[in-house]
Amino acid sequence: MWRNVRRPWTAGRLYEETLEAAMASRPVDAEARLSSPPRASILLDAEVQPMGPLAPAEDIRTDPATWDPRLERAYYDGDLRAGEAVLELYSRGVDVSRIQRAFSVGAFGLSRLRRMVPTRWSITAVDDIISARLRERIKTYDWIPEHRVYSLEAMGNRWVVLMSPGVWTYESIEAWYPGTTWNPTEDVAFVGDWEGPLGRVGYAGMGGCYYAARLAVTEALERERRQARVLVLREIHRDQLMPLGVWLVRESVRAALRGRPARFDTLEEALEEAGRHLDLPLRFWLRVSETLGGGRQETLSRYL
Template identity: 55%
Template sequence: LYLDGVPVSRIQRAFSVGAFGLKDQRRLVPTRWSITAVDSMISKNLIEKEIKRKRPINEYRVYEFSYLGNRFVVLLTPSSWKYEWIEAWYPGTVWNPNSQEIAMGGDWEGYRGRTTYASIGGCYYAVRLAVAEFLAEEGRQAGVIAMREIHPSFITPLGVWINRESVREALRRRPVKFDSLDEAIDHISKRFSIRIDEWIRTSVLLKDALYQEKITKYL
């Protein structure tokens, strides 16, 4: 259905009302479960059958989009497929209402993917679908680190779709390109309110990339 051009939202609704499968085994599924299941299945298929067969990009790219008190930044790196999603919630936001500290968290996968459900929830798969669509359409492979900074002005939870659609919009825009990871990170540091060292501390892939870059300088 997806390859035939049926919108993801329609597939998710059909999945939710039990429109797929053998007639006597069909079940109603909570909407949020169906959304995540469809995002996960389609993105995994694109990654395995399209993206991993392509050449990596040859530069660092930074894409950006802001919407309703959310700032989204997507970093693409010249490497084989890997993916990470990180969120940072300011105090007073929906998922961090009582703390005085910024709450940050994320999850990631390497080239071989993952076998457990992402700890950060369905937003992980929603964004993975957005970036997988983009890379499959471009016919390239890349490492992906997608980040979201949520400010107190974002007061209404809108579901995981806001992440998918906002990252899609970011990737439609012209990226800023760099020759090195350090240059890309320096640019990102100027786009977020939260200090870049906090993003690096939270990110598995950024720490790994920075460490690997330092090692290769001595080879």
């Protein structure tokens, strides 16, 4: 059992085996001895994938594994701050999910400050660190030359990403249909957050989904060396039987942005196209949007 997440190495071999699995260059086989029978339950969480029956581990054994040399270098550098390690590993092509896993077990940071953190914290921290750095680069680029609409439908979700010429702003809005996991009511529930050119001051109220989508958006703009105003819209329908974690958000928005967008000269045309990919009337989205509402009432009045 873990006794101190601020000093995880005091758990001895239990921590060493966990670290071995997190740092391995490929998946490893593991065997665990449990201190009690597993509880017959499923853990559902908006940030991470569903987890099956749970039980405390008394001992863990993993097959010998070769560490990823890029992760290993960051681990043994006790003077490298965690944020710097994340950015360096990302620039070296390490997959985001692997960085998040190693971050969770306290593999990065100044030696005296390393600690284990919950998986949900590590996921959001890594998404935030990387996308914040990409955002600062993006703000130095020229604007995209037209309005764009990207769309995707997958796993009970509908996605629309609207990009417009302008100084960087970003907003993400989700609409949870009645009967979905986080909405037991009879009405559609909206949740969203946004940021302007200076970024955010506090943590986004909608949680890790905000930062996961922001990472996908900033990656796409960085590849193009362009700047834009961005609005991400997501409808969650009853077809999504359970939450699958923020990786679904990141990978879905990435997939949408790899597609060919519809391009328009005006925002009005782009909004009409966006509405064709959504079930909810556009007027509902515009009423809750902070970035499309402020300063654009006259332009958008016919949609309200």
